[in-house]
Each structure stands twice: as structure tokens, then as C-alpha cells.
Amino acid sequence: MSQSAILLRCTDITRRWGGLVAVNRISIELERGTVHAVIGTNGAGKSTLINILSGEIDASDGRVELLGQDVTTWTQPRRARAGLGRSYQRNTIYPSFTVFENCRLSAQAMAQKPWAWWSNAQRCPVSTAAALDAAVRSGLVDLLERPAGLLSHGQKRQLEIAMCLATQPQVLLLDEPLAGMGAEETERMLALLEELKKDQAILLVEHDMDAVFRIAERITVMVNGSVLASGTPEAVRSNIDVQAAYLGGGH
Numbered sequence: 001m002s003q004s005a006i007l008l009r010c011t012d013i014t015r016r017w018g019g020l021v022a023v024n025r026i027s028i029e030l031e032r033g034t035v036h037a038v039i040g041t042n043g044a045g046k047s048t049l050i051n052i053l054s055g056e057i058d059a060s061d062g063r064v065e066l067l068g069q070d071v072t073t074w075t076q077p078r079r080a081r082a083g084l085g086r087s088y089q090r091n092t093i094y095p096s097f098t099v100f101e102n103c104r105l106s107a108q109a110m111a112q113k114p115w116a117w118w119s120n121a122q123r124c125p126v127s128t129a130a131a132l133d134a135a136v137r138s139g140l141v142d143l144l145e146r147p148a149g150l151l152s153h154g155q156k157r158q159l160e161i162a163m164c165l166a167t168q169p170q171v172l173l174l175d176e177p178l179a180g181m182g183a184e185e186t187e188r189m190l191a192l193l194e195e196l197k198k199d200q201a202i203l204l205v206e207h208d209m210d211a212v213f214r215i216a217e218r219i220t221v222m223v224n225g226s227v228l229a230s231g232t233p234e235a236v237r238s239n240i241d242v243q244a245a246y247l248g249g250g251h
Helices: 046-054 076-083 099-110 123-138 153-165 183-196 209-215 234-237 240-246
Strands: 006-017 020-031 035-039 061-066 084-087 171-175 201-206 218-223 227-230
Touching: 006 046, 006 201, 020 046, 020 061, 020 201, 020 218, 035 046, 035 209, 046 084, 046 171, 046 201, 046 227, 076 084, 084 153, 099 123, 099 153, 123 153, 153 171, 153 183, 153 218, 183 201, 183 209, 209 234, 218 234, 218 240, 227 234, 227 240, 234 240
Parallel strands: 035 201, 035 218, 084 171, 171 201
Antiparallel strands: 006 020, 006 061, 218 227
């Protein structure tokens, strides 16, 4: 793996709350053009890890690098401006705004012009173009004028990813994007992720094991805040410790 292909790297990331070690010496590299899935039971530390990588909470120890820069002490907004986008387990859209307005607001956050207080933000060509491109890439171009609150569950998850894309990230951190989806919506989301990974590096936290083994090039299994196993889907699937702790006999 070339250094230039690694867009996000975390090394020995640890998070403690008092005597509780929620994340224990986790190291991961995200490469452009790939999906790296992080799996584990509830409480394994997956969401804590993604919150550390995004800058929402600080690491107790370890280092985070984004596009070759040490961003360990950077805030979430600064990491976002540097090329890091993320989605959440729960929808964080603006339901009364249209699909396009949701995307435009996200794009506008990346192209702030506080000195141009007299200008109409809705006519900003940069944020407008970024919003439209994000909607097209996310498969929502036919729903631009629909209020976000009227979208289906799957479309709302697509919109969350579109809002990430509007900030023009190079790394996407996706926290359970398939949660609550039916079979048809899952297929659409997996097709979207396959398309997106051509240009981005994607970290996927997900409980749908069938989907994970279909789309991920690499899988890290977490148990009690630590890495139990990490490798290709084939290596993880055949790992006896993983089978005993998480997968069972069905995969």
C-alpha cells in the first residue's frame, strides 16, 4: 500500500473514561478506493472509535493522520474542512427543507464567506454546484425539491451521505448507514457505496454482516474496545476466534 493511497491513519488510538477503556490501542489505515468495515457487538467501541476519528471526542492516547497531516488535536469542523465527512446512526437532516436545501447548507458550511454579509447565500455558485453534484452522485437528483421529511427511510440515509458529499470529503466515516433498511433499500445503498469508493476512502460501521462481506475489502473486528482480528473478508470469516465471539456458524 503506497503512502499516497492512505487517506486516513490512526495509530494506537485509546480512549479512557476513568477506569473504563472504551477503545484500546486501535490502529487502522483507510485507502482510497476501498471500504474498511468495523464490526462488533453493541458496546465493542465502534462508535467511540468513529467519534475519535471525526474529532467529536479526544483520544486519550494515539495519533490520527488525515491526508498525511497529524490532526490528533484538531476539532471536528477543522477535520471536516480538511476532507473528512461522516454520517450518524440517527438521521441528522433538516426535515422541513428540501433535499437540495439540505445539500446546499452542507456545502455552504464549507465555503463560508462571513465578510460577504450582503450576498445571497442561495445564489452562491460554489455551494450550489457542490450541492447539485452531491445529489446526483447520491441518486437523489429527481427529488431535489421534495421536503426531506417526506423521504423514505432509505432516501433519508442517502440524503445524509449526499450532505457529506456536499462538503467534498476524501474520507467518509459512515455509522450504520443500512440500519432499518429493507432489502431493496439496502441494495441501492450498497450500489451507492460501490460507486463512492472509487474516489473516497470509506470506513463503514455496520451490523448487516451479509452487506459487510459483500462490500468491504478489509474488516476489523472489535471486542470490548480491542481488535480481535483484522484482514480480508475471507481471513475474518475463517478466523476461529471471530466465529466464536461474533459471527457464529452462519457466515
